[in-house]
Amino acid sequence: MPPTLGSVNRLAGTHVYIGTIDVATPWQIQARAARFGQYVSPILADFDRYWSMRAGELQAAYDHFDDLDLTALDPAHLWVTLQDAYAFHRRAWFIHFEVMYVLTANYLAFYALAEEIGLEGSQVSSFLAGEQTFYGKTDEQLWRLAARARELGIGGPLRAASPREAISQIQAMPNGTSWLSDFNSFLATYGQRTEETCRIDTPSWIEDPSAALYTIGSFLAKPAGFDFHAARAAAVAERDAQIDAARGQLSGDNLQRFNEALASNQAANFAWWNEEHNYLIDRRAAIPARRVTLELGARLAADGVLNAPDDLFYLFKPELFGVMNSASGNNAGPKWAELTAMIPDRRAYFEHWRTRGPELPTMLGTIPDTVPDPIMIEVFGLSGHFLQTLKGAGGDKGEATAEIRGFPAAKGVVEGTAKVITTVADISKVEPGDILVCGGTTTEWTPVFGIITACVCDTGGSLTHAAIVSREYGIPCVVGTAIATQVIKTGDRIRVDGRAGTVQVFA
Amino acid sequence: MPDGYAVTVDALAGWLPPAARAELDQLLASGPEASTEHPHRRHHEHEAHHRHLALVAGRAREIIEDQPLPAWLADAVAAAHARLASRTGRGAALKVAVRSSAAAEDGASASFAGQYATYLGVTGLPDVLGAIRRCWASGFSAHALEYRRRAGSAGSSGGTTIEDHRLAVGVLELVDVRSAGVVFTMDPVSGDRDRLIVEANWGFGESVVSGQVTPDHWEVDRSSGRVLAEHVSAKGSWSVFDDDAGVVALRPLPTELAGQASLSAQEVGYLCQAAVRIEAAADGVPQDVEWAIARGLPFPDSVYILQHRPETTWAPGQRGAVPEDRDPAPPAAPEPDPRAPDPTPDPKAPDPRAKAYDPVAYALRNVFRVPGA
Structure with a gap:
């Protein structure tokens, strides 16, 4: 984008x-603008x-990699396939x-444009809601599997046991194998996803x-299920009502510009793509490289070079490629023994750093008054308000604040009990009826x-995952509060107003 | 590149005898000036304007083609042609392509390509000399006159003069072409610079360049050279050289070639590498590269690069280079010379002014706050 070179x-x-x-x-901005x-x-x-060209390209690559029988490849072919998988990974992120x-x-x-013609800019994302995405379909399937587990009387292990135990317990139950085969065919379509982005x-x-x-188990705890068709119909009706109301305020050239901008955004819809593309890129692009790396690791472990196949994940790519190149006699690179010696420390x-994650500060270094990159503002929520709040929060963390302000992301007012979650690993602690308070959400939170009945996030703007998904699910949401997870404690009574962008804390 | 020689801009600048030159200048200065100022206002003015251009073009070519080349120039061409016949080992059987190239052509801002004639399969010195004259004359076709007027290369008068007519002619051995086509060093649809697009068909490249067949299509990753997509089309027809008519003509493709890829994987890779080198030599400006593969020569000697030009659809400054008048021109007058079919020059780009809202312009101005956007 013209005013920014992206992120570092x-x-x-x-x-x-x-x-x-x-x-x-200025000359750079001009050249970049052109x-x-x-x-x-x-x-x-x-x-x-x-997009169909790009999506087709990605799908063709996945079809290729998924069809490979890696165990049957000779060593030279496996090494070529590994390089190919890394090259594909880079290409996928270019497309992203x-x-x-x-x-x-x-x-x-x-x-x-909306602000210029007298509408609220923050309304724009609600004009673009209600599109079906691959992740929406995934959730719908998970609800279906939960309902079927209840019908077949095998919900018990799913609610009580750890996932691995649950599978063996279900297998032993009368209707268990039928449900498991249903579950496995679900995975074949919807299971090509990792839990985090960019993590091989x-x-x-x-x-x-x-x-x-886990998710199916948590859905079983909410006996009513979730009516996807009703939720989507409501989201679409709400969207259409908002569009009609906006049009009612406009006439002449402003109305024409609004209609053209809306049509452009309906055809090229960020709110839809932001969720949809995770399936093809964010959560999937590393899987081919992961599978090939693990096959190589398994062979090296069998030869006694490595202790475990996943040791390879603790090498930098230049280290791995260097040792593979020198092993195939191309140049004098590092030796396996030098590299494997470093793996335990790594x-x-x-x-160490994984456990430190939740206690790390939201921002590091000097906090600016504003940032010029619109992506930082709308996707990551670095608005002026957010930055000011974060500066103010520096000294008195944890002190009760009667009202927190943020970006009004999805309308509605809900009062309830807060559940503060700082890492996705704790997501199973969320119970039906909770108000989720978190740093921010990504696909695995969907x-x-x-x-939940409402959502409050430290970070985020109008294009944030939590904002988009809340609108689809029809629950109030406030994002970009900067300090919600520091001010609110699990068990607090809070009131979320998604239209005003406020959260009242009654403690 | 096929072997050949060139008749330079300067060699051709003063070849017309003074009398013919004066007549031509007078002809070019004439015309319905009112309609050239605002040709988009009224349709009947369009028609009058184009009738006039066709008249000017037809008369200009009569004047030019009646003039023999001066003896010094004809002698120089004869000597160069004899050397080419000897170098290629073809002797009197040498077949050449005679093609013109305007000095203003193929600039990065507005494409002149295809405005001037190409004569293929020319044999014997008299025909070569005639083709050189006709090439030069093709600079005065109705298309070329209109194109130059619209692209503004003729200066502020809105017309064109003989001084503006800076044209060179190349004479190249006609390659016995097995397959031909184009490499784009950027995806011309999306502008993606990470991929190269190769389009090819059996026979001469005309069938590909003119869009008369759906060519075979490859998409190649620039950095790895990996083929990302390959589509071998049924094709159905091809361009072949018709010796009797002396033209490249579209004919049905023999059934044994239909559905067969017109390039090997090795050739696709080699063409992409060559195109990337050409782009680098052109200061990194994306190029479209026309090429041909000769029959009966070992790879890679069989690969000929015919010409390259900037991808003007995407190059900077395009909007500024096209004058305010963006109305599509009405169909142009038929060409008097059937051996020089010119494609219609007008870009088919929709007029952005027809819309009240352009998201990109809006983003640049109101979101990124780019000064002057």
Whole structure:
């Protein structure tokens, strides 16, 4: 985008902090603006065709990698396949950011237009709600599997036991194998996802279905189930009513511009894509490289070079590629023994930083007054209010504040009991009827929106995952509060007003 | 590149005898000036304007083609042609392509490509000399005149003069083409610079370039060289050289070639590498590269790069280079010379002013706050 070179990663241990790289020189901004226009205009002119090409390319690659029988490949072929999988990973992320910037620009232009013609910019995302996504379908399937487990009388193990025990217990039950085969065919379609983005070391649901089983268990705790058709119909009706109301306020040129901007955003819809693309990119792009790496690791472990197949995840890519190249006689690179000696320390380092995760501060370094990158503002929520609140919160963490303000992300007013969750690993602690208070959500949090009554996040803007999903589920949501997880304690009585963007804490 | 020689801009600049030159200048200065100022206002003005252009073009070519090349120029061409016949080992049987290239052509801002004639399969010195004259004359076709007027290369008068007519002619050995087509060093649909697009058919490249067949299509990842997508189309027809008519003509593709890929994987890879090198030599500006594969030569000697030009659809400054008048022109007058079919020059881009809202312009101005956007 013209005013920014994107983001830069700063690492605190294994945790990634994202910083902006602002473009300061006017000539660069001008040159980037010209290139941006030439690049984006044709894509927006026919987004459907463009995205189907990109999605088709990704799907073709997955079909290729999924069909490979890795155990049958000879060593040279396996090494080539590993390089190929890494090359694909890079390509997938190129597509990710290409589409992301195009759609964000389209959305932000609509946002700016809305403000110019007398609407609220924050309404724009609600004009774009109600689209079916792959993750919406996943949740619907999980609810269906929960209902079927109840019918077949096998809900007990799913609610009580750990996932691994649950599977063996269900297998022993009369209707168990029927449900498990249903569950496995669900995984074949919907299980090509890891629990985190950009993490080659995390398994897919097919390898480890714990997350899916946990979710089904938590749905069983809410006997009414969740009526997806009613929720979607309500989201669509609400969206259409908002669009009609906006049109009612407009006339002439403003109305025409509104209609054109809306049509452009309906065709190239960020709110839809933000959820949809996770299936094809964020949660899947690393799976081919992961599978090939694990096959290579298994062979090396069998030869006694490694202790465990997943040791390879603790090497940097240049280390792994260097030792593989030198093993195939291409150059003098590192030796396996030098690399494997470092692996125990690296495992300990990862574990140390993993446990530190929840206590790390929201931002590091000097907090600016504003950031120029619209993605940082709308997706990650670095609004002026957020930054000011974060500065103010520096000294008196934990002190009770009667009212917290944030970005009004999804309308509705709900009063209830807060459940503060700081890591996705604790998501199974969320119970039906809770108000979720968290740092921010990503795809793996989506199923929980079917059981909570409201959502409050430290970070986020109008395009944040929690904001989009709350609108789909029809629950109030306030994001970008900066301090909710510090001020609110689990068990607090709170009142969330999703239209005003406020959270009252009664303690 | 096929072997050949060139007749330069300067060699051709002063070849017309003074009398013909004066007549031509007078002809070019004439015309319904009112309609050239606002040709988009009224349809009948369009028609009058284009009738006039066709008249000017027809008369200009009569004037030019009546003039023999001056002896010094004809001698120089004869010597160059004899050397080419000897170098290629073809002797009197040498077949050449005679093609024109305007000095203003193929600039990065507005495409002149295809406005000027190409003559294929020319044999013997007299025909070569005639083709060189006709190539030069093709600079005065109705299409070329209109195109230059719209692209503003003729200066503020809105017309064109003989001084603007800076044209060179290339004479190249006609390759016995097995397959031909284009490499784009950028996806022309999406603008994605990470991938190269190869389009190919059996026979001469005309069937691909003119869009008369659905060509075979490859998408290649720039960095890894991996083929990301391959589509072998049924094709159905191909461009072949018709010796009797002296033109490349579209004919039904023999059934044994239909459905068969017109390039090997090795050739696709080689063409992409060559195109990337050409792009680098062109300061990194994305290019479309026309190429042909000769029959009967070993790979990679069989690969000929014919020409390349910037991908003007995507190059900077396009909007500024196209004048305010963005109305599509009415169908142009038929060409008097059937051997020089010119494609219609007008870009089919929709007029952005027809819409009240352009998301990209809006984002640049109101979101990114780019000064002057």
